[in-house]
Amino acid sequence: MAEHTYDVIVIGSGAAGLTAAINLAEHCRVAVIAKGALSDGSTAWAQGGIAAVLEPGDTFDSHIEDTMVAGAGLNNRATVEFVVENAPAAIERLAALGVPFNPGGEDERWHLTREGGHSHRRIVHVDDATGWAVQQALEAAAKANPNITLIPDMVVIDLVTGRHGERYSGEGHVWGVYACNRRTGRVELFTGRATILATGGAGRTYLYSTAPRGATGDGIAMAWRAGCRISNMEFMQFHPTCLYNLEVKNFLITEAVRGEGGHLLIPETGHRFMPDFDSRAELAPRDVVARAIDHEIKRLGLDYVHLDISHRPEEFVKEHFPNIYEKLLGLGIDMTKEPIPVVPAQHYTCGGVVVDLDGRTDLPGLYAAGEVTQSGLHGANRLASNSLLECFVFGEAAARHIIANWEDLPEPPPIRPWDESRVTDSDEEVIVAHNWREIRRFMWDYVGIVRTTKRLERAAHRVQLLRQEVEDYYGNFRVAPDLIELRNLIEVANLIVRSALHRKESRGLHYTLDYPTTLPQAIDTILVP
Numbered sequence: 001m002a003e004h005t006y007d008v009i010v011i012g013s014g015a016a017g018l019t020a021a022i023n024l025a026e027h028c029r030v031a032v033i034a035k036g037a038l039s040d041g042s043t044a045w046a047q048g049g050i051a052a053v054l055e056p057g058d059t060f061d062s063h064i065e066d067t068m069v070a071g072a073g074l075n076n077r078a079t080v081e082f083v084v085e086n087a088p089a090a091i092e093r094l095a096a097l098g099v100p101f102n103p104g105g106e107d108e109r110w111h112l113t114r115e116g117g118h119s120h121r122r123i124v125h126v127d128d129a130t131g132w133a134v135q136q137a138l139e140a141a142a143k144a145n146p147n148i149t150l151i152p153d154m155v156v157i158d159l160v161t162g163r164h165g166e167r168y169s170g171e172g173h174v175w176g177v178y179a180c181n182r183r184t185g186r187v188e189l190f191t192g193r194a195t196i197l198a199t200g201g202a203g204r205t206y207l208y209s210t211a212p213r214g215a216t217g218d219g220i221a222m223a224w225r226a227g228c229r230i231s232n233m234e235f236m237q238f239h240p241t242c243l244y245n246l247e248v249k250n251f252l253i254t255e256a257v258r259g260e261g262g263h264l265l266i267p268e269t270g271h272r273f274m275p276d277f278d279s280r281a282e283l284a285p286r287d288v289v290a291r292a293i294d295h296e297i298k299r300l301g302l303d304y305v306h307l308d309i310s311h312r313p314e315e316f317v318k319e320h321f322p323n324i325y326e327k328l329l330g331l332g333i334d335m336t337k338e339p340i341p342v343v344p345a346q347h348y349t350c351g352g353v354v355v356d357l358d359g360r361t362d363l364p365g366l367y368a369a370g371e372v373t374q375s376g377l378h379g380a381n382r383l384a385s386n387s388l389l390e391c392f393v394f395g396e397a398a399a400r401h402i403i404a405n406w407e408d409l410p411e412p413p414p415i416r417p418w419d420e421s422r423v424t425d426s427d428e429e430v431i432v433a434h435n436w437r438e439i440r441r442f443m444w445d446y447v448g449i450v451r452t453t454k455r456l457e458r459a460a461h462r463v464q465l466l467r468q469e470v471e472d473y474y475g476n477f478r479v480a481p482d483l484i485e486l487r488n489l490i491e492v493a494n495l496i497v498r499s500a501l502h503r504k505e506s507r508g509l510h511y512t513l514d515y516p517t518t519l520p521q522a523i524d525t526i527l528v529p
């Protein structure tokens with residue numbers, strides 16, 4: 001088995017992982033592992049932008065308040081303050097790395113757009129493709145740094161913990177990872193004094209999601225198996241406006257379209273329905289808008305609703321949304337002249353691995369940052385454009401803590417090689433493909449935007465059956481990327497369903513017809529392995 005030793009192992013090459021690596025590399029040697037190409041994560045797909053208090057008249061208090069309102073009071077105020085107050089500096093650092101944020105007018109350095117739930121213009125952006133620009137800048141900085149080794153096509157299977165050491169450490173310390181090299185199919189070992197999980201979200205647990213193919217919740221499942229607490233997994237965010245198209249299934253239409261005046265309409269009648277649901281209309285937080293669309297689609301038996309910005313000047317629309325305009329034009333929709341068919345789709349994983357303000361998890365040597373975590377920032381519903389921000393702030397915080405505590409992080413002990421002596425090559429690939437589809441279908445049907453206890457119990461039953469089947473399969477056959485992801489998907493589905501069944505109220509993104517009211521006290525769901 002190939003073995004590699006670095007000072008720190010970072011799993012994930014998106015905003016969180018690369019931010020951590022760039023900060024660490026001033027002091028130590030870092031390996032950044034990605035399971036596909038470096039820019040395959042959600043970061044490169046982000047459209048709208050990054051939230052920060054930059055507008056004259058805006059205040060940290062207002063950004064904090066908006067975040068807590070969207071989060072339905074479940075947020076940890078200390079985390080919200082920490083992230084919001086560090087936002088302007090994070091934007092400055094990105095600009096210094098070369099992210100070409102759209103410039104503002106006379107008294108504004110950058111152009112700020114607006115999104116749902118924000119009471120000010122607060123979103124810096126690079127046209128409607130902010131994530132791509134951020135990913136390119138971070139990758140360029142990482143590639144230029146001799147202390148960073150970028151390792152694509154390496155699918156991490158599991159964390160190496162005390163139980164993999166030749167001597168049992170007894171303290172659950174994390175020493176690195178076992179990973180499957182996509183190019184050779186062989187398992188390799190990466191060890192370091194510290195490991196950072198920056199593996200992104202679990203959107204692909206659902207049939208329809210705006211997230212990329214690799215968003216299978218690997219980091220959440222690995223951390224759970226290793227012994228970390230996982231929190232608030234019932235709060236899966238559904239973005240209100242994913243393009244409805246039979247060919248292109250996961251193209252997001254940024255919230256900034258509504259921020260710049262887009263209306264949601266019933267296709268047949270042209271009725272603008274959001275004011276019937278909320279005084280903030282199209283700019284209400286996402287959970288409210290997604291639920292309203294879901295309600296209208298089910299009530300009227302529609303396939304989709306319309307998002308219309310054709311009342312704004314043609315040049316304005318093209319200038320603000322050049323990539324979306326081109327993409328839609330290629331599909332025969334001219335958004336300057338006609339409405340866009342949209343449906344809600346899974347978009348963001350608010351829950352995840354419990355971390356503190358230094359990005360520390362429950363296990364010594366293991367840190368986490370970005371969408372894989374539950375840091376206390378988002379509560380029961382993430383405020384738009386707060387998630388890239390969380391990646392920058394926590395990626396840096398984790399790096400800072402590792403550097404400050406370097407002397408207390410021991411060298412890894414000898415680690416047992418991966419044992420493949422009792423497995424064979426799979427002869428039934430159909431099981432993996434079938435189970436992938438089955439999980440995503442029942443999660444969509446039974447654990448979606450509006451829930452009931454009966455449907456959640458049905459989902460729990462299916463999870464148990466599939467979990468057993470996947471574990472048997474995993475125990476008998478050689479690991480391969482699809483199987484690794486399937487094992488994680490079913491683990492994450494299990495955590496989501498358990499958390500949803502546990503919450504006996506409706507709050508933020510968790511809405512159940514059996515408990516429609518919100519309880520007076522906001523309490524995190526925390527699952528302990």
Ligand code: FAD
Pocket residue numbers: 011012013014015016017033034035036037038040041042043044045046047048049050051130131154155156157198199200201210211212214218219252347348369370371372384385386387388389391
């Ligand atoms: P990611 O960028 O998803 O990166 C995950 C990394 O982990 C990848 O490199 C992947 O290869 C690696 N990885 C995962 N599993 C393994 C494994 N087993 N082995 C090895 N490597 C692994 N947020 C905003 O704030 N503003 C926006 O405008 C915005 N728009 C969005 C638009 C879309 C379409 C989507 C899907 C999300 C959007 N979000 C937005 C959310 C935001 O993009 C993500 O929350 C954020 O990019 C997550 O970054 P991350 O670094 O945590 O993970």
Ligand code: SIN
Pocket residue numbers: 046047048049253254255256383384385386387
């Ligand atoms: C969007 O552009 O609508 C996505 C913003 C986000 O997810 O924060």
